[in-house]
Amino acid sequence: MKRLKLAILSTYPVLPRKHGGQLRIFNLYQNMAHYFDTTIISLNDNNAFTEYKVGNISEFSIPKSDRHRNLEWQLQKKFSGTSIADIILEKFIPYTPMYRNVATNYMDNAELIVSAQPYLFHLMEMYKGKKKLIYDSQNVEYILKQQILPDISESKILLDDLFRLEKRALKLSDIILTCSNEDSYNFQRLYNMGYDKMILTPNGVDTELIKYVGFSERQQHKKKLGLVNRTSVVFIGSLHTPNVEAVEEIIKIAYQLPDTHFIVIGNVNLLFLNKIIPKNVRLTGMIEEEEKKSIYAHADFAINPMKNGSGTNLKIAEYMASGLPIISTNVGARGYQIKDGNEIIISSLEEFPEKIKKLTVNKLLQQSLSKHGRLFVEQYYSWDKIAENSLRQIKRYL
Numbered sequence: 001m002k003r004l005k006l007a008i009l010s011t012y013p014v015l016p017r018k019h020g021g022q023l024r025i026f027n028l029y030q031n032m033a034h035y036f037d038t039t040i041i042s043l044n045d046n047n048a049f050t051e052y053k054v055g056n057i058s059e060f061s062i063p064k065s066d067r068h069r070n071l072e073w074q075l076q077k078k079f080s081g082t083s084i085a086d087i088i089l090e091k092f093i094p095y096t097p098m099y100r101n102v103a104t105n106y107m108d109n110a111e112l113i114v115s116a117q118p119y120l121f122h123l124m125e126m127y128k129g130k131k132k133l134i135y136d137s138q139n140v141e142y143i144l145k146q147q148i149l150p151d152i153s154e155s156k157i158l159l160d161d162l163f164r165l166e167k168r169a170l171k172l173s174d175i176i177l178t179c180s181n182e183d184s185y186n187f188q189r190l191y192n193m194g195y196d197k198m199i200l201t202p203n204g205v206d207t208e209l210i211k212y213v214g215f216s217e218r219q220q221h222k223k224k225l226g227l228v229n230r231t232s233v234v235f236i237g238s239l240h241t242p243n244v245e246a247v248e249e250i251i252k253i254a255y256q257l258p259d260t261h262f263i264v265i266g267n268v269n270l271l272f273l274n275k276i277i278p279k280n281v282r283l284t285g286m287i288e289e290e291e292k293k294s295i296y297a298h299a300d301f302a303i304n305p306m307k308n309g310s311g312t313n314l315k316i317a318e319y320m321a322s323g324l325p326i327i328s329t330n331v332g333a334r335g336y337q338i339k340d341g342n343e344i345i346i347s348s349l350e351e352f353p354e355k356i357k358k359l360t361v362n363k364l365l366q367q368s369l370s371k372h373g374r375l376f377v378e379q380y381y382s383w384d385k386i387a388e389n390s391l392r393q394i395k396r397y398l
Contacts, residue, residue, distance in 0.1 A: 007110040015052035031387030068095035118169035135173035147308035148241035180335030301325040304332035320373030
């Protein structure tokens with residue numbers, strides 16, 4: 001069977017894949033590779049044109065022009081470290097004309113066009129009625145940005161623009177992929193949308209790639225590393241405001257639990273390089289996959305002290321697939337139909353220190369959470385099953 005051509009517009013490079021958005025785009029469409037030939041057209045800040053191919057997915061990443069980056073930086077300075085590069089793309093993308101030219105070439109030759117997030121959707125609008133347009137919503141962007149933008153007049157302008165942009169993406173798309181039932185409901189509530197075009201496509205994990213490490217094996221890893229008497233707790237996050245807020249909470253908790261070792265993985269560390277942090281917090285920054293696997297294999301459990309966010313946290317499914325017991329806020333566990341005390345422990349931020357102390361000494365609960373968490377993601381959140389279900393529903397619109 002001849003595969004259909006699918007073009008994806010992305011505000012950031014997808015390959016090599018490391019953070020949540022990259023993993024979602026790659027794994028979802030790689031698991032549809034028997035049906036689509038997929039090309040990702042992305043933007044980057046690396047001042048270099050790059051090209052990757054993995055399986056049936058190709059990516060062409062175009063650097064922002066110097067003028068684009070300079071103007072973005074001038075505006076960015078007003079927003080207290082909160083990135084606005086995505087929100088301003090509709091107005092700023094003309095400063096990188098190469099992106100429109102390359103994207104148009106691939107959209108012309110595709111049967112389906114995907115906007116990963118709403119920020120480049122305006123480039124697809126000319127194809128309405130000629131191609132099938134898919135809005136792959138990784139969050140309810142308006143709600144997310146409301147939570148993280150500073151309270152200044154410029155934010156109000158950006159939010160008004162975003163509201164109109166997200167509404168257009170939803171109204172003009174033929175298909176909308178949503179990460180959670182909560183997101184679907186919020187789209188309906190905010191934009192008076194029906195559910196008829198929405199396909200629930202949660203974030204998942206590659207359960208074949210991620211090795212499960214049960215409680216007994218985890219103790220063996222700790223023994224080899226001489227960490228039998230140390231409790232290690234892990235968190236992973238990209239440089240994204242809700243993750244920054246979570247690390248700020250981890251630092252507060254670490255001061256209260258000096259005997260617990262906290263490991264923070266990911267480039268979220270960049271905002272903490274010049275700050276004083278407790279000795280029991282280790283910021284690894286970006287690390288290779290093998291080192292991450294090693295940390296996941298000897299850590300006692302994972303935490304997710306999120307205060308804000310939309311969509312779903314991919315890290316939750318990744319922790320469960322790895323066999324890590326989890327303590328999370330309700331916000332951090334949003335979108336997953338999981339039971340407190342069975343697959344995960346749900347806690348308020350105020351109770352995190354006490355929950356960590358109790359889980360540290362409750363080895364039977366650690367074993368139970370590890371086992372049930374892995375079974376849960378295998379059944380409901382493996383990328384192959386998510387992609388199969390989504391593709392089956394997408395075909396109804398073709």
